[in-house]
Amino acid sequence: MLTIVIIGTGNLAEHLCRVFSSVDSIAIVQIYGRNTETLKRFSGYGTTTTDSAKIKDADIYLVAVSDNSIPSVSQLLSEKSGIIAHTSGAIEMDAIGLDNCGVFYPLQTFTKGKLLDFTSIPICVESKQNSALDTLKKLGSLISENVYEINSDKRKRLHLAAVFANNFTNHLYSISEKICQEEGLSFALLQPLIQETAEKVLSISPREAQTGPARRGDKKTIESHLNLLKDKKQTELYTLLSEAIKTMYEEEL
Amino acid sequence: MLTIVIIGTGNLAEHLCRVFSSVDSIAIVQIYGRNTETLKRFSGYGTTTTDSAKIKDADIYLVAVSDNSIPSVSQLLSEKSGIIAHTSGAIEMDAIGLDNCGVFYPLQTFTKGKLLDFTSIPICVESKQNSALDTLKKLGSLISENVYEINSDKRKRLHLAAVFANNFTNHLYSISEKICQEEGLSFALLQPLIQETAEKVLSISPREAQTGPARRGDKKTIESHLNLLKDKKQTELYTLLSEAIKTMYEEEL
Numbered sequence: 037m038l039t040i041v042i043i044g045t046g047n048l049a050e051h052l053c054r055v056f057s058s059v060d061s062i063a064i065v066q067i068y069g070r071n072t073e074t075l076k077r078f079s080g081y082g083t084t085t086t087d088s089a090k091i092k093d094a095d096i097y098l099v100a101v102s103d104n105s106i107p108s109v110s111q112l113l114s115e116k117s118g119i120i121a122h123t124s125g126a127i128e129m130d131a132i133g134l135d136n137c138g139v140f141y142p143l144q145t146f147t148k149g150k151l152l153d154f155t156s157i158p159i160c161v162e163s164k165q166n167s168a169l170d171t172l173k174k175l176g177s178l179i180s181e182n183v184y185e186i187n188s189d190k191r192k193r194l195h196l197a198a199v200f201a202n203n204f205t206n207h208l209y210s211i212s213e214k215i216c217q218e219e220g221l222s223f224a225l226l227q228p229l230i231q232e233t234a235e236k237v238l239s240i241s242p243r244e245a246q247t248g249p250a251r252r253g254d255k256k257t258i259e260s261h262l263n264l265l266k267d268k269k270q271t272e273l274y275t276l277l278s279e280a281i282k283t284m285y286e287e288e289l
Numbered sequence: 290m291l292t293i294v295i296i297g298t299g300n301l302a303e304h305l306c307r308v309f310s311s312v313d314s315i316a317i318v319q320i321y322g323r324n325t326e327t328l329k330r331f332s333g334y335g336t337t338t339t340d341s342a343k344i345k346d347a348d349i350y351l352v353a354v355s356d357n358s359i360p361s362v363s364q365l366l367s368e369k370s371g372i373i374a375h376t377s378g379a380i381e382m383d384a385i386g387l388d389n390c391g392v393f394y395p396l397q398t399f400t401k402g403k404l405l406d407f408t409s410i411p412i413c414v415e416s417k418q419n420s421a422l423d424t425l426k427k428l429g430s431l432i433s434e435n436v437y438e439i440n441s442d443k444r445k446r447l448h449l450a451a452v453f454a455n456n457f458t459n460h461l462y463s464i465s466e467k468i469c470q471e472e473g474l475s476f477a478l479l480q481p482l483i484q485e486t487a488e489k490v491l492s493i494s495p496r497e498a499q500t501g502p503a504r505r506g507d508k509k510t511i512e513s514h515l516n517l518l519k520d521k522k523q524t525e526l527y528t529l530l531s532e533a534i535k536t537m538y539e540e541e542l
Contacts, residue, residue, distance in 0.1 A: 103510065126502075126510045143478060145485055145500060147493065152485070158478045182478075190472050194479075196514045197468040200461045201479045202486045203501030204530045208453045208461070210495040210537065215450040219443050225396060225411045225435075226447075226454045227491060232398055232405070233455045234487035238480060240400065242463040247398060248456030249379070257356065257379045261449045269533040276529055277457045280522040284463065 038062050038175055041091060041118075043109060044100035045069035045078060048123055051146045052100060053081040055154045059178050066092045088112040096121060096175060098140055103127050110134060119168045121161075125195030128188035129162050138163035138172050141191060142180075145202050154179045160186040160194065211270055243284070250278035251285065291315050291428055294344060294371075296362060297353035298322035298331060301376055304399045305353060306334040308407045308432050315431055319345045341365040349374060349428060351393055356380050363387060372421045374414075378448030381441040382415050391416035391425050394444060395433075398455050407432045413439040413447065464523055496537070503531035504538065 040056060042049050042064060049067070056062045064082040068091050069075045075084040085091065091113065099122040101109050106122045110132040113120050121138035122131070129139050139162040144152065159176035161183060163169040169185065176183035186194065209230065213223040236245050249257040258278055265271045293309060295302050295317060302320070309315045317335040321344050322328045328337040338344065344366065352375040354362050359375045363385040366373050374391035375384070382392050392415040397405065412429035414436060416422040422438065429436035439447065462483060466476040489498050502510040511531055518524045 103507070126513065144482055145489065147489055147498070150489070150492070156481045158481065184478070186474075190474060192513065193468055193472045193517055194474055196517055197465040197474075197479060198482055199501055199514065200468070200527075201465040201483050203499070203503065203534070204526075205458050205461050205483075205486055206490070206495050206499055206501075207530055207534050207537070208458050209490050210499065211533075212450040212454040213495055215446055215453070219446045221439075221443060221447055221450075223494075225437070226450060228409045228411065229397055229451055230454050230458075230487050230490060233458055234483050236398065236400055236403070237459070237462050237483060239403070241476075242459050242466055245400065246456070246459055246463065248452055248459075250456065254356065260379065260445065261452065264446055264449055269529075269536055272529055273457075273533055274453075276522075276525055277460055280464075280526055281456070281460050283522055284460070 038096065038171070038178070039065045039094040039118075040175075041065055041094040041097045042067045042078075042081075042100060043069075043091075043097055043113070045071065045074040046100060046102075047146050047148050048142070049098075049100040050077065050148075051152060052098060052123075052142075053078060054151075055179050057081050062175070062178055065094050091116070094118050095171060096138075096140075098123055099132070106131050107133055110137075119163065119171060121163070121172060125160075125191060125198060128192070129164075130188070135164070136168065138168050139188070139191065140172050140175065141186075143194065143198060155181050158182040158184060160184050160191055162187055162191065211273070214267075215270075246281065246285070248281070250281035253282070291349065291424070291431070292318045292347040292371075293428075294318055294347040294350045295320045295331075295334075295353060296322075296344075296350055296366070298324065298327040299353060299355070300399050300401050301395070302351075302353040303330065303401075304405060305351060305376075305395075306331060307404075310334050312431050315428070318347050344369070347371050348424060349391075349393075351376055352385070359384050360386055363390075372416065372424060374416070374425060378413075378444060378451060381445070382417075383441070388417070389421060391421050392441070392444065393425055393428065394439075396447065396451060408434050411435045411437060413437050413444055415440055415444065464526070467520075468523075499534065499538070501534070503534035506535070 056064050067078040067084045096119045097113050103124050119138045120134050121140040125141050129137050141160040143158045157180050159180045161172040173183050216223045309317050320331040320337045349372045350366050356377050372391045373387050374393040378394050382390050394413040396411040410433050412433045414425040426436050469476045
């Protein structure tokens with residue numbers, strides 16, 4: 037049995053509570069948070085406390101708080117002998133400032149209230165101590181088929197790649213939505229295209245899957261699109277993305 | 290029964306042949322192309338010809354050729370009385386240069402050899418004549434549940450939105466892939482994130498779904514990411530996309 041204390045009451049904390057509570061060999065012994073109201077949402081998963089002095093003993097403390105709070109919150113656990121692992125992609129493990137530190141980073145975007153199947157979510161683990169690493173790997177493997185040992189440096193770069201694939205991609209969706217709305221067109225028209233674009237790269241490298249005016253060097257369409265755009269940032273993005281596509285494939289020559 | 294001649298032997302022509310041949314009330318009477326070798330791939334769908342003088346009569350001629358070739362190829366059909374419809378998102382209907390012109394634009398990205406379910410693909414139709422419009426709508430509804438009458442001006446803007454949602458998004462996937470490869474990390478690590486990012490906007494507006502360092506105004510992470518990037522275009526894109534996200538949400542204030 038692995039015993040766990042969840043530190044934090046955000047979105048990821050809730051997703052982790054949900055998936056851990058579905059596994060027999062994991063026991064959530066406590067959830068710690070500062071806000072009594074927010075903690076109420078977690079009462080179904082285990083005992084809760086707002087008092088850091090009353091945090092129980094456990095094998096693993098998962099620090100699922102905002103990046104900036106990781107160092108200070110970790111210090112609340114300085115007397116604990118269990119593994120103190122944060123769950124962030126961007127923050128190095130040493131930010132925890134304790135010997136028994138670790139990382140347990142699920143590489144996924146978590147939406148409030150949207151159920152996720154953890155089985156395929158990559159879990160990136162890290163620790164200085166072999167035994168702690170084994171424990172974090174074990175925890176990961178109880179919820180996912182994809183557990184990887186990835187150090188802080190590589191994880192940061194993976195997180196950077198994730199920003200392109202998730203945050204920036206989502207912003208392009210937003211621009212598409214805006215262009216549709218301005219024309220009184222439903223964004224739903226683009227949904228099958230968005231889904232297929234994402235699905236395509238499951239079987240083909242995105243480098244090979246690239247299509248469109250910039251890839252074809254179709255200056256006429258590019259010019260016509262630029263004439264349609266009125267928003268300055270959209271125009272800049274269209275130009276830069278088209279140039280970047282052109283550059284990527286010129287490198288092939 | 291609707292009779293159809295397919296003009297062109299590209300990727301879209303092949304996808305259209307495949308879906309039309311699965312519908313009892315559609316007859317592909319012929320496929321026209323210039324290249325004998327390429328035409329061979331189409332022989333299972335109907336008779337083929339490389340001789341424009343031998344193009345048969347049909348209710349609809351679907352001109353599925355490259356954008357630039359639409360005007361010249363359409364002229365091969367100037368004596369025909371059926372509907373001459375192109376299949377492009379970017380080109381106005383009048384490029385056909387014939388009275389019996391129309392548009393039949395399936396809004397999707399078509400990959401060679403990858404089967405697609407047409408049922409959900411939006412089909413955008415346009416024509417000057419009501420009867421031709423009805424015929425194109427009928428053809429659309431035989432393969433898709435989503436047939437829309439959209440004029441050339443709106444279609445161009447929809448195509449622009451599609452370039453953001455598909456071509457540019459795919460380029461961001463390429464950058465992610467490149468960052469992973471440079472670190473010896475498998476791009477497969479990002480697949481669940483890419484799929485979930487796309488799936489998320491089925492239920493939440495991308496504007497609301499936006500997360501990440503730029504959305505949070507997390508300058509520390511942005512700076513750390515910029516330090517990791519060595520490629521000039523990637524750095525420019527990271528900066529511009531972060532600024533664009535910032536700007537989009539500042540407008541809310």
